[in-house]
Amino acid sequence: MNLATHIAKTITEITGEPRIELAIMDLLKDAIEHRIEKIRKEIDNYEKKYNMSFEEFKKKFENDEIENSYSYEVEMDYLEWEGLISRLNKYNKILNELK
Numbered sequence: 001m002n003l004a005t006h007i008a009k010t011i012t013e014i015t016g017e018p019r020i021e022l023a024i025m026d027l028l029k030d031a032i033e034h035r036i037e038k039i040r041k042e043i044d045n046y047e048k049k050y051n052m053s054f055e056e057f058k059k060k061f062e063n064d065e066i067e068n069s070y071s072y073e074v075e076m077d078y079l080e081w082e083g084l085i086s087r088l089n090k091y092n093k094i095l096n097e098l099k
Contacts, residue, residue, distance in 0.1 A: 025098060032095045039088045046081045054081050 003011075008020050017023040043054070050057050050066075060066050061078055068074050 029095065029098055032091050032098070036088060036091050036095065039084050039091070043081065043084050043088065046077060046084075049077070054085050057081065 003020065011023045011027060012018055012020060015023040015026040017026055046057075047053060052060070057066065057078070061069055061074075066074060
């Protein structure tokens, strides 16, 4: 792995890990954990807004049990929420593979 000296130095200073490959792994883990935290907060906002988990929302949405389920706002919430769940699963999988 070839990195510019100043980049390698910065990475090792940030992480405190002198071995560059391990330092990069630390940064990757931190970045993924930060994204997971951000996604969880966004999911939490939807759970509070609809007072249910996505799985409950999805079942009710598919059974036309959500008020105004075909409004732009509700459909966009559904798509966004579903995307967040998908990304959360993806990032959790990547993080588990790094550990």
